[in-house]
Amino acid sequence: MSDVSAKVPVMSRFCRSASQVLEIEQQAIAGLHQYLNEAFDRACEMILHCGGKIVVTGMGKSGHVGSKIAATLASTGTPAFFLHPGEASHGDLGMISEGDLIIAISNSGESDEILALLPVLKRRGIPLISMTGKPESTMAREANVHLCIRVEREACPLGLAPTSSTTATLVMGDALAVALLEARGFTADDFALSHPGGALGKRLLLRVSDIMHAGDALPLVSNEASISEALLEVSRKGLGMTGIVAADGTLAGIFTDGDLRRILDQQVDIHHTSISQVMTANGITVGSEMMAAEAVKLMETRKINGLLVVDAQRRPLGAFNMHDLLRARVI
Structure with missing residues (x-):
């Protein structure tokens, strides 16, 4: 008899590693359900009734994710832009106006560049929503609303490279954007108006x-x-x-x-x-x-x-x- 097991393809070490990453990050996303609570509702209400712009900020990988969250918000009916916290301390804080709202992202909740901005933001009365993985962090305590994005572990085997945590942050940002989109009654035609150059915009706008x-x-x-x-x-x-x-x-x-x-x-x-x-x-x-x-x-x-x-x-x-x-x- 032939050995049936010999016909089963052996997964390479690369695929095994990648498969483990997918499992860990899927678990991280599933874990976010527990954080869809009153804090999430308050954050949505704050953004929905914000009379100005939503300013998203974050350092390093959190900044890259924040930039995408700002772009998603802007394209789905919530005026938003990304502000680098390092540049903000050197003049770009002037981009923030009365009536704006800050979404600050940091997995540790202790990003020095963001913490340096808090006294000025509080003095100017700018509301703050923080997204961190540590509810006991400084950013979480100082925020008007804290959205928890805690993950059990990073997909990086060293536990160092932001992987699961950035994925969870991105998904939480998408959850905010879509919840707000639906609350605003944002339509496909509205979406097309902010995408006139793309194929989607042409399909939706051209008469x-x-x-x-x-x-x-x-x-x-x-x-x-x-x-x-x-x-x-x-x-x-x-x-x-x-x-x-x-x-x-x-x-x-x-x-x-x-x-x-x-x-x-x-x-x-x-x-x-x-x-x-x-x-x-x-x-x-x-x-x-x-x-x-x-x-x-x-x-x-x-x-x-x-x-x-x-x-x-x-x-x-x-x-x-x-x-x-x-x-x-x-x-």
Whole structure:
């Protein structure tokens, strides 16, 4: 008999070490549940009703995590920025204004650079939320609210490099940001307004009016035009379709590349047949204020490559196709 155990892949020492890190940090995150208490509620209320900005500060690895927490708060509806405590003692404390609130982060709760700021902050009446791993620390005692981020042990086998503690801090910061996001009724549209340059912002902010071809670039022919005249318009405008308008200027129908293939199979005389005889009447149209992302969903559902844009009276305003949506990075 073959040895079944020989077929089981042996975990390398690197993977064993990494696996242990994941286990320890998962335990650290799970341990945070016990600290979601009245102090967390008070911290959220303080931030929610803060009339100024949230200033996050921390030294070393706590500072790196604090910078990310500040960025997350700012992008989810809570105005925030990171202030280096060392620089704060040398002039940057002037960035803090009346009505602001400080979130100070230190695993030990005894960061000298932060402790040096406390007398000035108290004198100016700036509220302080501390995040430490030691409720008995100076920062914890001096804060208006203390959020505990204590972990049983660091994932570093030496117990020295901040690992589990920084992960716990980051997660607690995310918990604050999301709790506040929901309390503010922050929406996807709000999120997009602070991310206009990214793909997400484009999907959420762009409207059909931002991408459609209008004016001379809009393919249109009258309903009295021949098929050949309509084909010339399709070719000139390069959108794979043309709108057909009635005498009163309203949209009568649409003619696409797909329609052309169908009539060629029927051997229709393209020079003497009116486009109104072969067009798709009352085709699918959209309004100019529709979100581009909604238009994508509609086109995918109906399996069409282009759309005409009309106003409330069904007068053509523009046209666009999948290539336009791709260029705009909506898809």
